[in-house]
Amino acid sequence: MKVLVSDNLGEDGIRMFQEASGIEVDVKTGLEADALKAIIADYDALVIRSATKVTEELLQAATRLKVVGRAGIGLDNVDIPAATRRGVVVMNTPTGNVVTTAEHAIAMMLALTRNIPTGTASLRDGRWEKKKLQGREIFNKVLGVIGYGKIGAIVADRARGLKMNVIIHDPFVTPEQIEKAGFESVDLEALYARADYITVHVPKLKNTVGMVDRAAFDKMKDGVMVVNCARGGIVNESDLYDAIVAGKVAGAALDVFETEPPGQAPLISHERVICTPHLGASTREAQTNVAVAIARQIIDFLAAGTVVNAVNMPSVTGEVLEKIGPYLTLADRMGCLQAQLVQGPIKEVVVEFCGDFRELDLSPVSTAVLKGILTPVVKDDVNFVNAHVMAQQRGIKVTETSTAESDYYVNQIIVRAITTEMESVVSGTIFGKKDPRIVKIDKFRLEMIPHGHMALIQNIDKPGSIGEIGTTLGRYNINIGRMQVGQEEEGDRNIIFLTTDTPIPEEVVAEMRQLSLVKTVTPLEF
Numbered sequence: 001m002k003v004l005v006s007d008n009l010g011e012d013g014i015r016m017f018q019e020a021s022g023i024e025v026d027v028k029t030g031l032e033a034d035a036l037k038a039i040i041a042d043y044d045a046l047v048i049r050s051a052t053k054v055t056e057e058l059l060q061a062a063t064r065l066k067v068v069g070r071a072g073i074g075l076d077n078v079d080i081p082a083a084t085r086r087g088v089v090v091m092n093t094p095t096g097n098v099v100t101t102a103e104h105a106i107a108m109m110l111a112l113t114r115n116i117p118t119g120t121a122s123l124r125d126g127r128w129e130k131k132k133l134q135g136r137e138i139f140n141k142v143l144g145v146i147g148y149g150k151i152g153a154i155v156a157d158r159a160r161g162l163k164m165n166v167i168i169h170d171p172f173v174t175p176e177q178i179e180k181a182g183f184e185s186v187d188l189e190a191l192y193a194r195a196d197y198i199t200v201h202v203p204k205l206k207n208t209v210g211m212v213d214r215a216a217f218d219k220m221k222d223g224v225m226v227v228n229c230a231r232g233g234i235v236n237e238s239d240l241y242d243a244i245v246a247g248k249v250a251g252a253a254l255d256v257f258e259t260e261p262p263g264q265a266p267l268i269s270h271e272r273v274i275c276t277p278h279l280g281a282s283t284r285e286a287q288t289n290v291a292v293a294i295a296r297q298i299i300d301f302l303a304a305g306t307v308v309n310a311v312n313m314p315s316v317t318g319e320v321l322e323k324i325g326p327y328l329t330l331a332d333r334m335g336c337l338q339a340q341l342v343q344g345p346i347k348e349v350v351v352e353f354c355g356d357f358r359e360l361d362l363s364p365v366s367t368a369v370l371k372g373i374l375t376p377v378v379k380d381d382v383n384f385v386n387a388h389v390m391a392q393q394r395g396i397k398v399t400e401t402s403t404a405e406s407d408y409y410v411n412q413i414i415v416r417a418i419t420t421e422m423e424s425v426v427s428g429t430i431f432g433k434k435d436p437r438i439v440k441i442d443k444f445r446l447e448m449i450p451h452g453h454m455a456l457i458q459n460i461d462k463p464g465s466i467g468e469i470g471t472t473l474g475r476y477n478i479n480i481g482r483m484q485v486g487q488e489e490e491g492d493r494n495i496i497f498l499t500t501d502t503p504i505p506e507e508v509v510a511e512m513r514q515l516s517l518v519k520t521v522t523p524l525e526f
């Protein structure tokens with residue numbers, strides 16, 4: 001197995017690769033995109049920090065690549081959906097640098113409030129500007145922490161030690177949890193209104209990019225100071241500049257930028273702004289932690305298929321993955337089917353494991369159901385790591401049950417999706433060793449392969465119904481690859497699942513809905 005380290009990695013990590021049996025490691029840092037693309041086909045694993053851009057184009061050339069490992073947290077430089085499509089596991093090291101980064105945020109806040117960088121520069125220029133560089137105490141001041149995750153929680157704790165009054169906003173952490181840690185949980189409006197210092201520790205997501213913008217600055221106290229050691233762009237740079245020039249914001253400390261490096265932007269040159277070149281994680285201790293962690297994870301993955309800290313796969317050993325892998329695919333497809341069948345927002349999902357699962361740990365399977373449910377809604381933004389949080393964000397309650405009983409099959413998974421308007425029940429099992437099958441939808445028994453472009457048609461069980469559907473599709477040159485019919489346990493209706501070579505256009509779906517024996521037509525994509 002060949003490993004390429006394409007960004008600076010702590011020596012201890014490199015030594016672990018060199019000493020691992022069956023692994024050959026090359027360290028080639030600072031490569032241009034084309035140079036990296038030219039050699040990537042030789043490698044099974046790629047180890048990066050933030051400099052290497054793992055694009056779809058690079059992944060296309062990476063024909064042997066099995067895993068990308070990030071020594072650190074942020075994966076903004078990796079096209080995760082493209083990696084997932086190509087079956088490449090993407091891992092990071094979520095805890096190795098959190099203390100270091102939290103300490104940097106505190107250091108930046110202190111340096112900003114006491115004008116330390118400006119004082120240094122002024123002395124170097126031969127000046128002695130005591131009056132101009134008078135600072136402020138942080139004692140008894142209010143620190144607003146946005147994002148109470150791994151780093152935000154450490155920052156809050158350290159700030160308490162400095163005798164600041166810490167208030168926290170994180171809509172995905174319960175107020176009880178924040179209060180139990182001895183802090184006050186507040187909404188964003190209250191945080192803006194009360195904080196003397198604001199520090200952001202949220203991930204860079206669609207809804208956090210630009211979250212601290214002009215409108216947010218308007219709500220803040222006059223003279224507030226802002227720290228961003230999370231990701232560039234969470235604080236809108238141009239709005240921040242305007243707020244500083246207007247005197248609303250008294251200063252900002254930035255470790256991260258919308259574009260890195262940021263160049264000679266007016267914000268960077270402003271005397272009320274202090275900056276570091278994305279140094280949040282740059283301590284010897286953190287770099288050793290993340291290098292050792294990623295080396296261990298990649299060595300274990302290459303040797304035994306063990307997946308730890310992957311963002312596009314559940315964390316399981318290679319042995320467990322081999323056993324539950326088919327159920328993960330089944331669960332993902334069942335979730336995806338439910339999302340396309342139901343009407344109204346889903347408020348509850350019940351995952352029932354029925355029959356013999358040989359004492360397997362099935363919690364990743366429930367996660368796969370949620371991932372499948374959310375995929376048609378948020379596309380590739382959902383993964384095995386964030387599926388539960390995203391479900392919670394959308395108010396979806398998730399329950400898991402298991403029973404030794406299973407009708408018809410040795411084992412099956414039942415997924416109930418309860419919306420504000422209806423309940424939909426889908427059952428699935430594995431045929432042979434790994435083939436997912438949907439075996440029941442509400443009252444209809446069937447054996448459906450959930451794959452490709454499909455349509456679910458409910459129709460009256462009378463001669464001629466299938467013929468009229470086939471004729472309509474034929475007229476539009478749409479080839480039916482497979483047809484599966486499920487019958488109602490009692491009643492006069494059928495459901496038909498068609499798999500077509502191409503998606504069925506909206507106007508053809510509308511025409512099928514007009515056929516005399518057809519009740520409903522639902523296009524499905526897997």
Ligand SMILES: NC(=O)c1ccc[n+]([C@@H]2O[C@H](COP(=O)([O-])OP(=O)(O)OC[C@H]3O[C@@H](n4cnc5c(N)ncnc54)[C@H](O)[C@@H]3O)[C@@H](O)[C@H]2O)c1
Pocket residue numbers: 073074094097098101146147148149150151152169170171172173201202203204207208229230231255256278279280281282
């Ligand atoms: N400067 C650096 O070198 C450096 C180093 C490590 C991490 N980071 C960055 O620091 C940030 C925090 O990392 P972490 O490990 O603490 O992440 P984390 O996932 O542990 O915590 C993030 C928290 O943000 C919360 N959150 C999400 N959306 C939110 C919103 N709209 N409002 C309020 N809270 C919200 C989440 O609930 C979570 O609790 C990330 O952006 C990460 O990339 C920077």
Ligand SMILES: O=C(O)CC[C@@H](O)C(=O)O
Pocket residue numbers: 049050071072073074075097278280281282
């Ligand atoms: O590797 C780095 O120095 C950046 C680290 C940090 O931004 C991270 O996301 O872990």
